[in-house]
Amino acid sequence: MKVSCQQEQLAKGLSIVGRAVSTKTTLPVLNNILLATDKEEGGRLKLAATNLEISITVWVPAQVQEEGEITVPARLLSEFVSSLSSQGKESTVQLTLDQPTLTLHVKGGRYEANVKGIASEDFPSIQSVSNSTNNISIEAGVLKEAINQVAFAASTDETRPVLTGIFANFSDSKVILAAADSFRLAVRTASLASEVSQAFTAILPARAMTELARIIPDDESMVEISVNANKSQALFKTDTVHFTSSLIEGNFPNYQQIIPKAYQTRAVLETSSLNQAVRTAGIFAKDSGGNIVKLSIIPGEDVTPGSLLLTANAAEVGDNRNEIDASVDGQNAQIAFNAKYMIDVLNVITTGQVALELQSPSNPGVVRPVGKDDYVHVIMPMHLAPR
Amino acid sequence: MGWTRCILHIDLDAFYASVEEVVNPALAGQPIIVVMGEANTQRGAVATASYAARQFGVHSAMPVGQARKLCPQAVYLPVRHKLYEEFSSRVMQLLRQQTPNIEQVSIDEAYADITALQEEAEGPEIAARWQELVKIQTGLSASVGVASNKIVAKMASGHRKPAGLTVVEPGFEASFLEAMPTGQLHGVGPKGAARLRDLGINTIGELAGADLDLLRETFGPHLGRELQDRARGRDNSGVVTFRETKSLSAERTFFEDTYDRAKLWREIQQMSMELADRLNKQELLARTIAIKLRFNNWRTITRAVTLASPTATASEISTAAGALMRMAWKRGTPLRLLGVRVSNFSETSAPRQLLFPYKLG
Numbered sequence: 120m121k122v123s124c125q126q127e128q129l130a131k132g133l134s135i136v137g138r139a140v141s142t143k144t145t146l147p148v149l150n151n152i153l154l155a156t157d158k159e160e161g162g163r164l165k166l167a168a169t170n171l172e173i174s175i176t177v178w179v180p181a182q183v184q185e186e187g188e189i190t191v192p193a194r195l196l197s198e199f200v201s202s203l204s205s206q207g208k209e210s211t212v213q214l215t216l217d218q219p220t221l222t223l224h225v226k227g228g229r230y231e232a233n234v235k236g237i238a239s240e241d242f243p244s245i246q247s248v249s250n251s252t253n254n255i256s257i258e259a260g261v262l263k264e265a266i267n268q269v270a271f272a273a274s275t276d277e278t279r280p281v282l283t284g285i286f287a288n289f290s291d292s293k294v295i296l297a298a299a300d301s302f303r304l305a306v307r308t309a310s311l312a313s314e315v316s317q318a319f320t321a322i323l324p325a326r327a328m329t330e331l332a333r334i335i336p337d338d339e340s341m342v343e344i345s346v347n348a349n350k351s352q353a354l355f356k357t358d359t360v361h362f363t364s365s366l367i368e369g370n371f372p373n374y375q376q377i378i379p380k381a382y383q384t385r386a387v388l389e390t391s392s393l394n395q396a397v398r399t400a401g402i403f404a405k406d407s408g409g410n411i412v413k414l415s416i417i418p419g420e421d422v423t424p425g426s427l428l429l430t431a432n433a434a435e436v437g438d439n440r441n442e443i444d445a446s447v448d449g450q451n452a453q454i455a456f457n458a459k460y461m462i463d464v465l466n467v468i469t470t471g472q473v474a475l476e477l478q479s480p481s482n483p484g485v486v487r488p489v490g491k492d493d494y495v496h497v498i499m500p501m502h503l504a505p506r
Numbered sequence: 507m508g509w510t511r512c513i514l515h516i517d518l519d520a521f522y523a524s525v526e527e528v529v530n531p532a533l534a535g536q537p538i539i540v541v542m543g544e545a546n547t548q549r550g551a552v553a554t555a556s557y558a559a560r561q562f563g564v565h566s567a568m569p570v571g572q573a574r575k576l577c578p579q580a581v582y583l584p585v586r587h588k589l590y591e592e593f594s595s596r597v598m599q600l601l602r603q604q605t606p607n608i609e610q611v612s613i614d615e616a617y618a619d620i621t622a623l624q625e626e627a628e629g630p631e632i633a634a635r636w637q638e639l640v641k642i643q644t645g646l647s648a649s650v651g652v653a654s655n656k657i658v659a660k661m662a663s664g665h666r667k668p669a670g671l672t673v674v675e676p677g678f679e680a681s682f683l684e685a686m687p688t689g690q691l692h693g694v695g696p697k698g699a700a701r702l703r704d705l706g707i708n709t710i711g712e713l714a715g716a717d718l719d720l721l722r723e724t725f726g727p728h729l730g731r732e733l734q735d736r737a738r739g740r741d742n743s744g745v746v747t748f749r750e751t752k753s754l755s756a757e758r759t760f761f762e763d764t765y766d767r768a769k770l771w772r773e774i775q776q777m778s779m780e781l782a783d784r785l786n787k788q789e790l791l792a793r794t795i796a797i798k799l800r801f802n803n804w805r806t807i808t809r810a811v812t813l814a815s816p817t818a819t820a821s822e823i824s825t826a827a828g829a830l831m832r833m834a835w836k837r838g839t840p841l842r843l844l845g846v847r848v849s850n851f852s853e854t855s856a857p858r859q860l861l862f863p864y865k866l867g
Contacts, residue, residue: 277833278833409856501857
């Protein structure tokens with residue numbers, strides 16, 4: 120193998136596939152990245168890595184002088200190639216494999232290194248998702264945002280694998296993504312760029328989807344999604360990246376029953392003001408044991424606007440009260456939430472205003488973006504013992 | 507003039523068997539053997555043998571089959587835990603009425619710090635009085651050790667049984683222990699005794715006089731020092747009257763290795779109920795649920811999960827334990843022991859995260 124490519128492009132490719140490299144594995148080859156030449160499109164270098172749950176393949180433009188393939192330690196190669204940026208912005212990296220010793224010679228400017236590899240035959244073959252019945256297209260930016268709006272609500276409790284996933288329901292020209300643990304639920308509806316011929320569902324591991332969201336661009340380019348026939352794997356394709364993830368087996372619970380159908384009090388607030396006020400209360404809540412922020416919604420009268428009062432107590436140290444304007448529909452309301460859960464959802468609300476809908480101090484609260492009906496978030500409150 | 511410190515160790519004699527004798531006086535004086543597991547079969551092990559039964563060579567942990575050969579005429583009874591707990595708490599209550607400085611160490615053992623009571627009477631006299639009190643009020647006999655610290659008091663109570671009263675005067679701790687084999691020293695098990703034997707140390711007196719560097723090299727710097735201190739009858743540890751509960755656990759040892767899934771699940775449910783009951787009594791909620799499995803090759807593993815929200819509900823404990831079980835136990839693998847433990851407590855009155863009212867997943 121003898122190939123050369125641009126330092127910047129190679130470094131970027133390595134950092135993307137690096138996300139799929141196993142950190143804890145007993146199989147040494149899984150610490151490696153597969154490098155293989157590819158004559159298509161005027162010559163490319165294929166980079167691939169897998170941790171058996173997700174696999175990432177990236178193609179980097181390259182000049183192929185001699186074909187070949189090898190696997191080399193991911194971290195070592197990646198860090199060395201990054202360091203080659205010191206050799207000038209437009210610098211080229213040459214990769215030459217010494218087949219008998221399985222050693223890859225890497226040269227950039229006046230820096231060079233030899234990296235010992237493992238034969239590519241030992242690398243697990245990355246299954247391509249074949250005979251998939253569905254091919255779906257979605258804008259990368261939309262998918263990225265949708266994943267970020269739901270993934271954080273998924274459970275990390277491995278004893279209930281289904282809840283560690285994002286439930287995806289594809290039908291017509293939309294996909295509904297939902298994730299929940301025992302105390303919060305996030306649901307996002309997103310438009311697809313194409314119609315789904317036959318509606319279907321899948322449970323995607325939330326951790327894998329978070330990785331996917333990290334590597335796809337935030338623009339209008341397309342991501343193609345396909346799921347294999349026995350629903351064990353999903354493939355996400357962009358122009359330069361193939362991302363495969365195993366799917367979670369099982370039935371996702373009926374989350375719709377959790378979303379309250381009505382409210383007693385609805386407050387519309389400036390998203391940024393609420394975010395700031397909760398964060399400030401959070402400084403005190405951290406030391407309260409339970410991270411509790413108490414909310415009190417007060418409707419306005421004739422000329423005075425309504426307000427939301429947030430309070431937090433740090434046991435024996437101090438307390439904090441923050442008030443912000445609110446446009447309130449309904450009666451007075453009190454409730455307490457874990458500050459972190461509020462901050463998590465406020466971080467992913469993209470509209471300027473947000474609505475908070477409440478029933479009672481022990482019923483779930485609902486957070487919605489104002490002016491967009493594609494997202495809903497439900498949080499269970501904290502129970503405070505009566506004093 | 508009293509002692510600078512005066513500690514009692516009170517140890518109830520042949521406790522389970524004695525309780526059985528108290529509740530059924532017709533058994534008095536007969537050999538009684540209380541059996542863990544199944545009393546009527548060859549399986550099971552001796553939990554406690556009365557002194558009358560011990561004369562035939564029966565001792566605790568002996569397989570029942572062997573006990574039956576040695577003492578076929580004995581009365582064999584199954585363990586009745588609730589009953590023993592009741593008697594135990596009566597004894598402890600009685601002791602706490604005498605002084606709040608009581609540390610209960612097991613169902614039938616307690617330490618008492620009576621340093622402050624010496625104004626009224628001397629330590630040995632108090633010990634004799636309490637022994638009498640326990641006998642009259644509960645019908646149970648106790649052996650008591652009196653010494654200037656916990657280690658020596660414990661060794662003293664074991665010195666003469668049953669109904670013994672052993673006093674080790676201050677300054678005589680080391681000479682009291684001197685002739686005893688090292689295996690009898692609190693904290694030295696059979697393995698420790700064997701290692702000491704390899705060093706040529708057979709008695710506690712030899713341990714007290716041994717080269718400290720040698721002990722430190724063999725047992726580590728900390729334990730080496732501590733072993734020698736104990737052997738010299740020195741111990742500064744106090745009587746701990748209140749111990750914060752850090753975890754609660756329930757265990758089942760199977761006398762025949764079990765791989766019956768339904769039975770294991772029943773046990774998990776029952777243990778979860780016991781734990782929920784104890785949590786409720788102490789007004790605690792637990793967030794971490796763990797299981798312990800011992801396989802028939804004695805390999806022991808534990809697996810734990812931390813819940814989203816603390817609980818004191820049997821069904822939530824058993825659901826978590828069941829899920830851990832599914833991950834850790836391969837069907838058909840025989841188990842010798844199964845346990846459930848709850849920890850990571852908060853008080854019932856502490857704020858807690860509410861869960862969705864519907865069962866998810």
